[in-house]
Amino acid sequence: MIAGRFDELIHAPTRLSIVSLLAATEWADFSFVRDGVGLSDSALSKQLTTLEQAGYVEIRKGFVGKRPRTSVKLSGAGRKAFTQHVAALQEIVARSGASVLPSQV
Amino acid sequence: MNPDVQPDEAASALSAVRRQQEQVINAVLVPGWYWWVIAALAVGLGAAVDSHREAVLAITIPVFAVAVAVLTAAMIFGGYRRAQVRSTDLLGPRGALRIMVFVWLLVGTILGAAFALRAGHLRYPGTIATAIGAAVLVAGGPVLMRSLRGIMLSNRPTGPQ
DSSP states (O other), X not given: OOOOOOOHHHHSHHHHHHHHHHHTEEEEEHXXXXXXXXXXXXXXXXXXXXXXXXXXXXXXXXXXXXXXEEEXXXXXXXXXXXXXXXXXXXXXXXXHTOOOOGGGO | OOTTOOHHHHHHHHHHHHHHHHHHXXXXXXXXXXXXXXXXXXXXXXXXXXXXXXXXXXXXXXXHHHHHHHHHHXXXXXXXXXXXXXHHHHTHHHHHHXXXXXXXXXXXXXXXXXXXXXXXXXXXXXXXXXXXXXXXXXXXXXXXXXXXXXXHHHTSTTOOO
């Protein structure tokens, strides 16, 4: 059982989407994250910088052939914070006695 | 714990988490065309074996091996992939077992059919056996993907729903 710990930084809707997406991956292309969360390049860069400064993501720049490629990875600290945040959300919902079924949200 | 967050807001956030993770899982599944291409290549190899011509085999076998290796590597690691799913958490041993069972079922079907057809002195045992294997591949591949998708969805931190 993971103890819940609410994380204000992750809870912001855009960052929650980014971290949720990254939590399901080992790594993801910048463009994959951008398309997945529906942000512009600059807006995503800004959010990733915030997460990187918190130590939650690692950003790697490299090349595939001659094309530059930026990939993003959730760090160990970021993964732990996300798991604890999800547990905290589940605790809030469970305490209220409400269902967490998406269709009922 | 943040006392300001209401249960409906928390439930909404959990739904957003599920949606994003489902999106990743859907994106990393092998597309349907992959099974058709591999199936066609396998039948081509079977036909080449039945031709009993060394020159044909000398070309077909390396082409088959390289094509399958390149396609499969592209599915798993290559430029086709824009994200690598966290297989240890999401797929887990249950997913790995299903992949292994599928591969063994496929290999067993092709080899079993080929030996049986050859023992029965039927013509073109290689072509027929690989055609049967191709049918298993084309029908079973998408079923395997749906099954793996279900496993990955249920292994998310937020659960299957």
